[in-house]
Amino acid sequence: MRIVSGIQPTGNLHLGNYLGAIRNWVRMQDEWTAQGHDCLYFLADLHAISMPHDPAGLRAGTREMVAALVACGIDPERSILFNQTQVPAHAELQWLLTGTARMGWLNRMTQWKDKAGKNREGASVALFTYPVLQAADVLLYQATHVPVGEDQKQHLELARDIAQKFNNDFATEDAPVFTLPEPIIPPEAARIMSLRDGSAKMSKSDPSDMSRINLTDDADAIMQKVRKAKTDPEPLPSDAEALKERPEAANLVGIYAAMAGCSVADVLARYEGQGFGAFKPALGELLVESLAPITARYRELRTDTDALDAILAAGAVKARALAAPTLTRAYEALGLLRG
Ligand code: TRP
Numbered sequence: 373m374r375i376v377s378g379i380q381p382t383g384n385l386h387l388g389n390y391l392g393a394i395r396n397w398v399r400m401q402d403e404w405t406a407q408g409h410d411c412l413y414f415l416a417d418l419h420a421i422s423m424p425h426d427p428a429g430l431r432a433g434t435r436e437m438v439a440a441l442v443a444c445g446i447d448p449e450r451s452i453l454f455n456q457t458q459v460p461a462h463a464e465l466q467w468l469l470t471g472t473a474r475m476g477w478l479n480r481m482t483q484w485k486d487k488a489g490k491n492r493e494g495a496s497v498a499l500f501t502y503p504v505l506q507a508a509d510v511l512l513y514q515a516t517h518v519p520v521g522e523d524q525k526q527h528l529e530l531a532r533d534i535a536q537k538f539n540n541d542f543a544t545e546d547a548p549v550f551t552l553p554e555p556i557i558p559p560e561a562a563r564i565m566s567l568r569d570g571s572a573k574m575s576k577s578d579p580s581d582m583s584r585i586n587l588t589d590d591a592d593a594i595m596q597k598v599r600k601a602k603t604d605p606e607p608l609p610s611d612a613e614a615l616k617e618r619p620e621a622a623n624l625v626g627i628y629a630a631m632a633g634c635s636v637a638d639v640l641a642r643y644e645g646q647g648f649g650a651f652k653p654a655l656g657e658l659l660v661e662s663l664a665p666i667t668a669r670y671r672e673l674r675t676d677t678d679a680l681d682a683i684l685a686a687g688a689v690k691a692r693a694l695a696a697p698t699l700t701r702a703y704e705a706l707g708l709l710r711g
Contacts, residue, residue, distance in 0.1 A: 373409045376397045376553075378456070378506070378516035378671060381434040385440040386583040388564035388574035389660075390666070393521065396558045398445035400519055406449040412513055412691060413446060415455040418462060419598040422498035423487070435680045440587055441670035442683065452694070454687030456509065461695040465508035465703045466501070468702050470540045473504045477530055483523070507531035512695045515553040519558065528555040542705040545556040549610055549701050560632035567601040570619025587670045598624075598656035603648045611634045624648075627653050631662050 379393060401411045417434050434455055446453055456462045478484060481503055488495035506527050510518050511534070518528055535550035543549045566583040574584045582597055589597070602620045609615060615636070616621040623645075628651075631638045643651050662700045673679065703710050
């Protein structure tokens with residue numbers, strides 16, 4: 373069994389990134405590698421050029437993301453951590469798979485429709501073929517399981533369709549070229565909202581720095597941001613249902629639960645009837661305490677370019693070795709002579 377997953381490199385990582393995707397990767401690494409399975413985690417830097425981007429920002433963001441992943445607990449000794457660019461087999465297999473993927477399949481992708489919007493003529497070809505590269509990312513390694521958010525489920529189904537059609541068209545039943553990967557959608561993937569607006573996701577592009585907890589924030593900044601977070605004057609209710617109409621309150625309770633590793637009901641059982649004057653300092657302290665080792669490591673690592681580049685180089689060596697046999701089989705199955 374083998375886990376493969378990718379994440380687009382962005383800089384300025386925050387609590388939403390940690391509780392959303394990264395922490396789940398760390399948990400899976402800890403469980404799966406202990407049982408002798410492989411975990412491959414990569415930065416989808418090739419995907420990043422499908423939208424308008426700034427090259428210097430991509431370069432810096434890729435290194436920052438490596439720093440964040442390692443600071444959060446991805447261990448490059450146990451997991452294979454790399455970026456797509458240093459494993460050319462991703463781009464090669466993508467081209468091979470574009471012969472199998474159908475225009476109609478890609479036209480149905482909701483992410484393509486959302487991101488291209490009304491201006492399809494002006495969208496990049498890379499944005500359209502994005503899901504084919506994503507299929508190559510996982511099929512290349514014979515991934516059995518792919519942890520992704522709900523929004524990526526459709527791309528995973530496409531990867532299965534491509535694998536199935538390729539196997540059908542170019543392989544025999546007893547010797548398929550590709551494994552059909554299963555998505556793993558974490559049930560409690562925490563959705564962390566802005567501290568200033570409970571209806572907007574916590575985001576690095578929010579102009580207000582008070583809206584997010586950055587992985588570079590120190591204890592004082594974290595306490596201050598939680599203290600100033602938008603709330604309402606009501607005390608905390610006794611059941612989660614009553615938080616439905618109170619997005620900011622729900623967000624803070626949700627952050628507490630995600631950080632403490634308990635349920636919203638557990639948090640309410642403890643704080644019911646108390647106002648935010650009492651709850652906010654408790655949340656702030658919990659965040660400071662749990663994030664301290666991560667933020668310290670992140671601040672130290674993110675400027676150590678040599679160490680980060682060495683991690684990516686070592687990961688790429690391992691990934692290239694795992695990718696080679698499948699790429700060779702795909703070329704052969706298609707009748708392409710590599711000499
Ligand atoms: N498209 C994914 C996202 O935006 C990132 C990604 C690229 C990915 N390749 C992948 C995720 C392969 C899982 C497997 O989140």
